[in-house]
Amino acid sequence: xxxxxxxxxxxxxxxxxxxxxxxxxxxxxxxxxxxxxxxxxxxxxxxxxxxxxxxxxxxxxxxxxxxxxxxxxxxxxxxxxxxxxxxxxxxxxxxxxxxxxxxxxxxxxxxxxxxxxxxxxxxxxxxxxxxxxxxxxxxxxxxxxxxxxxxxxxxxxxxxxxxxxxxxxxxxxxxxxxxxxxxxxxxxxxxxxxxxxxxxxxxxxxxxxxxxxxxxxxxxxxxxxxxxxxxxxxxxxxxxxxxxxxxxxxxxxxxxxxxxxxxxxxxxxxxxxx
Amino acid sequence: xxxxxxxxxxxxxxxxxxxxxxxxxxxxxxxxxxxxxxxxxxxxxxxxxxxxxxxxxxxxxxxxxxxxxxxxxxxxxxxxxxxxxxxxxxxxxxxxxxxxxxxxxxxxxxxxxxxxxxxxxxxxxxxxxxxxxxxxxxxxxxxxxxxxxxxxxxxxxxxxxxxxxxxxxxxxxxxxxxxxxxxxxxxxxxxxxxxxxxxxxxxxxxxxxxxxxxxxxxxxxxxxxxxxxxxxxxxxxxxxxxxxxxxxxxxxxxxxxxxxxxxxxxxxxxxxxxxxxxxxxxxxxxxxxxxxxxxxxxxxxxxxxx
Numbered sequence: 001x002x003x004x005x006x007x008x009x010x011x012x013x014x015x016x017x018x019x020x021x022x023x024x025x026x027x028x029x030x031x032x033x034x035x036x037x038x039x040x041x042x043x044x045x046x047x048x049x050x051x052x053x054x055x056x057x058x059x060x061x062x063x064x065x066x067x068x069x070x071x072x073x074x075x076x077x078x079x080x081x082x083x084x085x086x087x088x089x090x091x092x093x094x095x096x097x098x099x100x101x102x103x104x105x106x107x108x109x110x111x112x113x114x115x116x117x118x119x120x121x122x123x124x125x126x127x128x129x130x131x132x133x134x135x136x137x138x139x140x141x142x143x144x145x146x147x148x149x150x151x152x153x154x155x156x157x158x159x160x161x162x163x164x165x166x167x168x169x170x171x172x173x174x175x176x177x178x179x180x181x182x183x184x185x186x187x188x189x190x191x192x193x194x195x196x197x198x199x200x201x202x203x204x205x206x207x208x209x210x211x212x213x214x215x216x217x218x219x220x221x222x223x224x225x226x227x228x229x230x231x232x233x234x235x236x237x238x239x240x241x242x243x244x245x246x247x248x249x250x251x252x253x254x255x256x257x258x259x260x261x262x263x264x265x266x267x268x269x270x271x272x273x274x
Numbered sequence: 275x276x277x278x279x280x281x282x283x284x285x286x287x288x289x290x291x292x293x294x295x296x297x298x299x300x301x302x303x304x305x306x307x308x309x310x311x312x313x314x315x316x317x318x319x320x321x322x323x324x325x326x327x328x329x330x331x332x333x334x335x336x337x338x339x340x341x342x343x344x345x346x347x348x349x350x351x352x353x354x355x356x357x358x359x360x361x362x363x364x365x366x367x368x369x370x371x372x373x374x375x376x377x378x379x380x381x382x383x384x385x386x387x388x389x390x391x392x393x394x395x396x397x398x399x400x401x402x403x404x405x406x407x408x409x410x411x412x413x414x415x416x417x418x419x420x421x422x423x424x425x426x427x428x429x430x431x432x433x434x435x436x437x438x439x440x441x442x443x444x445x446x447x448x449x450x451x452x453x454x455x456x457x458x459x460x461x462x463x464x465x466x467x468x469x470x471x472x473x474x475x476x477x478x479x480x481x482x483x484x485x486x487x488x489x490x491x492x493x494x495x496x497x498x499x500x501x502x503x504x505x506x507x508x509x510x511x512x513x514x515x516x517x518x519x520x521x522x523x524x525x526x527x528x529x530x531x532x533x534x535x536x537x538x539x540x541x542x543x544x545x546x547x548x549x550x551x552x553x554x555x556x557x558x559x560x561x562x563x564x565x566x567x568x569x570x571x572x573x574x575x576x577x578x579x580x
Contacts, residue, residue, distance in 0.1 A: 008488075013389065015385065016382065016385055017397075019378075020396070020397045020400045023401050023459075026412075026418070026425075027403060027415060029425060030415055030418075040423060041418050041423040041424045042423055042427070042428040043418075043425040084305045084309070085306075087302040088302060088303045088305070091295070091299030095298075096295075097296060109573065110310070112509075112510075112569040112572055113513075113566065114517030114538070114562070116517040116519050116541070116561065117321070117538075117559075117562040119558070120541065120545045120554045121316075121318075121320035121321050121324055121555060121558075124324065125316070125320065140309070140313065141313050143309065144309040144314055147306055147310060147314075176298075205408035205410070207410045207519075223408065226410055227410075230414075245414060245415070249406075249407050249408060249411055256406045
């Protein structure tokens with residue numbers, strides 16, 4: 001490739017290393033403090049390692065329930081966004097429909113609207129319908145907000161599966177559904193995983209929606225209960241806060257590691273828009 | 275020939291087939307239609323309607339909802355806090371997203387090219403780790419970093435002998451901008467890595483052979499070749515940053531005072547802390563309109579062809 005002189009190369013390595021350290025510092029605080037028996041606000045090497053912070057979190061039934069609620073909400077959201085998007089994406093990708101273009105343009109438009117903006121009327125709607133504190137209604141709302149993105153991505157992934165393969169399955173006697181199940185879906189698995197993982201992690205990290213729509217403490221997901229360490233009394237148990245953060249971040253890291261080989265696809269705009 | 279006789283009967287079944295497809299398409303899309311209608315379109319319409327009412331959670335207005343015309347908007351445009359909030363939103367978006375994330379994302383992606391594989395992997399993973407970390411945790415990590423007894427003060431004290439600074443109070447805007455750059459740079463980095471990888475090596479080699487300097491190579495060849503990606507990325511990060519709430523709420527709560535109250539935080543404060551839902555809705559309409567404009571611009575930039 002390009003010829004660079006050695007000094008320039010070394011300088012770039014140095015700059016990248018400095019950037020990496022700066023990116024690492026805030027995270028290292030979390031990792032160190034989570035195993036530190038006397039964690040403080042500043043970063044410091046633990047005098048000795050302890051699992052006490054983690055066991056305090058893991059044995060707290062309220063915190064564990066909030067993790068369970070978070071998993072359920074995010075799991076359902078990911079599942080239904082994928083299922084509903086597949087249904088909608090199939091005709092959008094395969095059939096000539098008169099209203100396809102305006103529909104897709106509206107979907108693309110909706111994907112990029114800041115959802116924060118509609119929370120006040122949604123809150124009012126929830127009050128009026130007596131849905132406040134309903135985890136089911138909150139999950140359905142969250143499913144709806146992820147749908148435009150899900151449909152848009154799913155349609156693009158489906159477009160990349162050649163129609164000829166599906167026709168071959170029909171000739172072999174498959175129904176439309178059979179063709180989708182046996183040919184289209186297996187080829188789209190990377191896409192389906194990408195959408196499911198993006199939806200799950202987005203939902204898992206979503207603090208704002210449950211914060212507004214759920215007030216009952218026993219129904220709050222982990223994204224909100226994390227605030228309990230940030231007590232109003234000013235006393236913060238940094239060790240437990242860090243341990244909670246580590247446990248709360250873990251599922252996301254695992255999923256992204258799993259998704260990494262598919263992810264690069266989502267970052268190329270060239271082929272994504274058809 | 276009999277072709278003329280064949281065409282009409284063939285046309286009929288095809289129409290019938292199209293009709294059947296349309297019907298099936300309709301049923302397949304019903305769940306999406308219903309959900310989008312109830313939870314996306316309705317709230318947007320309500321946003322417009324409510325912003326003309328005296329909607330409120332408490333007080334005398336809570337029971338008697340009535341249309342008050344443009345009063346919320348009059349209040350809004352007279353409210354110096356709103357103008358400030360819009361201004362803060364612009365600063366936050368421009369500095370943390372357009373300049374910060376895009377610039378650093380490009381810089382990192384660019385410098386990573388042709389470097390040692392393991393080195394690239396480690397640096398990339400660290401930066402992506404910041405991106406996958408949930409927003410609230412990012413907020414806590416930065417509070418710990420910038421707090422009065424935090425890491426930065428510790429470093430500044432032990433390296434430079436500086437007195438501790440209350441960073442989050444003294445420089446609240448800079449603090450949230452830096453935290454958001456930290457959080458979002460990975461996205462732009464990955465976008466630019468994909469785009470830079472797509473540049474054929476011959477193009478740059480040819481330029482080098484023709485005697486282009488390194489600076490010329492970057493400004494005349496590399497950047498123009500990823501111009502489309504840069505534009506798209508700027509739009510995407512702008513849209514993502516417009517709605518940021520949790521990070522700011524965790525770090526500063528919009529304060530001190532309203533120093534970091536960007537539109538989403540300002541809206542939250544008016545609607546759910548001051549219980550002025552009507553006024554809060556009027557603010558969200560502003561946010562929605564800015565988002566809609568940016569979204570339309572984004573679609574223009576993408577040159578969507580369907």
